[in-house]
Amino acid sequence: MDCGLDFGTSHCALGVMEQSNVKLVPLHQQDCFMPSTLYSFDRGLINNFIYQIMAQHSSEEQRIAYQKSRTLALQKTASLRRIHDLQGNEADTFVGKQAIEEYIDFPEEGFFVKSPKSFLGAGGLMQTQIDFFEDVVTAMMIAVKQRAESHLQTDLRNVVIGRPVNFQGTHAEKSNQQATAILTNAAKRCGYQNIEFLFEPLAAGIDFESQLTSEKTVLVVDIGGGTTDCSMVRMGPERQKSVDRQADFLAHTGKRVGGNDLDIFFAFKHLMPLFGLDTLSKSNKTLPRNFFWNAVATNDVAAQSDFFSQPNANALDQLARDAQQGNLIKRLIKLQKTKQNHRLVRDAELNKIALSEHETVQFSLDYIEDALTKDAQLNHFSEAIKQPLIAIKELVTDAVKVAAAQPDIIYLTGGSAKSSVLRQAVIEAVNEATDNTKEIPLLDGDYFGSVTAGLTKWSDRIFA
Numbered sequence: 365m366d367c368g369l370d371f372g373t374s375h376c377a378l379g380v381m382e383q384s385n386v387k388l389v390p391l392h393q394q395d396c397f398m399p400s401t402l403y404s405f406d407r408g409l410i411n412n413f414i415y416q417i418m419a420q421h422s423s424e425e426q427r428i429a430y431q432k433s434r435t436l437a438l439q440k441t442a443s444l445r446r447i448h449d450l451q452g453n454e455a456d457t458f459v460g461k462q463a464i465e466e467y468i469d470f471p472e473e474g475f476f477v478k479s480p481k482s483f484l485g486a487g488g489l490m491q492t493q494i495d496f497f498e499d500v501v502t503a504m505m506i507a508v509k510q511r512a513e514s515h516l517q518t519d520l521r522n523v524v525i526g527r528p529v530n531f532q533g534t535h536a537e538k539s540n541q542q543a544t545a546i547l548t549n550a551a552k553r554c555g556y557q558n559i560e561f562l563f564e565p566l567a568a569g570i571d572f573e574s575q576l577t578s579e580k581t582v583l584v585v586d587i588g589g590g591t592t593d594c595s596m597v598r599m600g601p602e603r604q605k606s607v608d609r610q611a612d613f614l615a616h617t618g619k620r621v622g623g624n625d626l627d628i629f630f631a632f633k634h635l636m637p638l639f640g641l642d643t644l645s646k647s648n649k650t651l652p653r654n655f656f657w658n659a660v661a662t663n664d665v666a667a668q669s670d671f672f673s674q675p676n677a678n679a680l681d682q683l684a685r686d687a688q689q690g691n692l693i694k695r696l697i698k699l700q701k702t703k704q705n706h707r708l709v710r711d712a713e714l715n716k717i718a719l720s721e722h723e724t725v726q727f728s729l730d731y732i733e734d735a736l737t738k739d740a741q742l743n744h745f746s747e748a749i750k751q752p753l754i755a756i757k758e759l760v761t762d763a764v765k766v767a768a769a770q771p772d773i774i775y776l777t778g779g780s781a782k783s784s785v786l787r788q789a790v791i792e793a794v795n796e797a798t799d800n801t802k803e804i805p806l807l808d809g810d811y812f813g814s815v816t817a818g819l820t821k822w823s824d825r826i827f828a
Contacts, residue, residue: 366522366827368819373479373589374779375812376400378512379820386817389512392461397812402500403463405448405456405474410499411437413457417506422555430553459507471703478706479624482590482663484546485531485539502550509554522558524823526567526815528591529618565595567818568777568809573599583771585790587778592756593618596767607825614767617759623780624663625752631660631712633748634740640692659699662709695732704731719745720782746785753789760793770798777809
């Protein structure tokens with residue numbers, strides 16, 4: 365059976381065609397969207413998690429190949445489980461919602477990975493790091509496939525996987541090759557026989573195109589968790605019949621700036637002052653910002669390695685002694701020691717979403733200190749995300765200018781697109797790029813499902 369897979373920065377979703385309609389497959393009870401998260405008590409145990417699922421669902425050839433590539437790690441499984449006092453069939457690796465629950469309950473016992481897609485195109489990765497991210501992606505992707513096949517009661521053989529225009533802003537082509545290689549290897553280990561990729565904004569556009577009754581030039585703006593991608597596309601009822609759409613795609617722009625960056629900047633600007641950001645040392649100098657930035661930069665491999673390092677722990681102890689408000693730095697020390705920084709950024713994400721419907725939200729940080737809270741309003745969020753917002757507006761402007769055409773419609777999708785701050789920024793960017801005086805309709809897609817739907821439709825078209 366053919367399928368479309370949105371291996372997203374924030375969520376994963378999988379769709380299949382049923383009676384000429386897209387069906388998103390439930391991946392956790394009745395929920396079709398699985399958080400892109402993994403929690404394990406030890407990195408080596410991820411390999412055993414993958415191998416056990418492969419033993420049930422993959423070919424002997426694939427199992428043997430994976431076993432050979434991870435022999436040493438698999439041989440250590442029994443000793444690792446003894447070290448972590450795991451009994452019998454007790455789970456050691458968790459994916460999706462279960463991963464979040466385990467992380468919140470046992471933040472210090474294991475390690476938590478959120479949004480691995482953000483790291484796939486990172487420069488300067490050693491082979492051991494690439495292997496690790498390949499394992500994380502495989503574990504998540506294989507869990508999605510297993511759950512989908514269990515629900516559908518059939519094998520999934522062919523897949524179209526969504527990808528951003530650029531995984532990274534610098535050294536884009538090299539980063540794209542590295543990232544797609546990781547995704548391809550993971551998909552092969554899952555048992556997919558034919559694997560194709562499609563730009564995510566184009567997938568969203570393909571889903572939207574089925575609603576059109578006449579030809580339009582559409583600006584698709586996909587503000588995802590890890591990237592923002594823009595495409596100017598000619599669409600219409602006649603064009604959607606073709607499998608070669610290259611001439612219809614007038615422009616693409618994309619950059620590694622998305623919902624995760626908004627969450628990180630929100631946490632940094634609005635919450636880090638509670639941990640000592642912009643306070644003074646006893647010599648009346650502003651404390652170095654890198655300590656606070658690294659704490660929340662959960663999509664940066666180097667920043668996270670530095671934040672959790674022993675030299676940084678020693679530096680934080682010294683910082684607490686040197687600071688005028690050492691009690692605030694002690695909160696930062698606790699954040700590091702208890703590995704709660706992912707939870708802090710997740711709180712920023714949840715309150716970002718809540719601000720779409722409420723004037724005021726409240727952060728409750730009692731896991732850092734009893735009764736520690738802070739209120740936030742939309743203007744606080746808007747002020748905090750100024751820097752990534754500029755980057756998003758530039759992507760929109762560049763797409764319109766490269767296409768040398770004015771869009772008839774703006775089609776906005778992606779998990780962060782619901783924010784009124786971002787919606788207004790997109791409209792402003794289009795107007796600035798076109799010197800437009802008349803209002804261009806801005807239409808909403810399914811914030812999480814439109815990319816999956818487009819990938820599924822494309823898989824049905826190309827694998828037919």
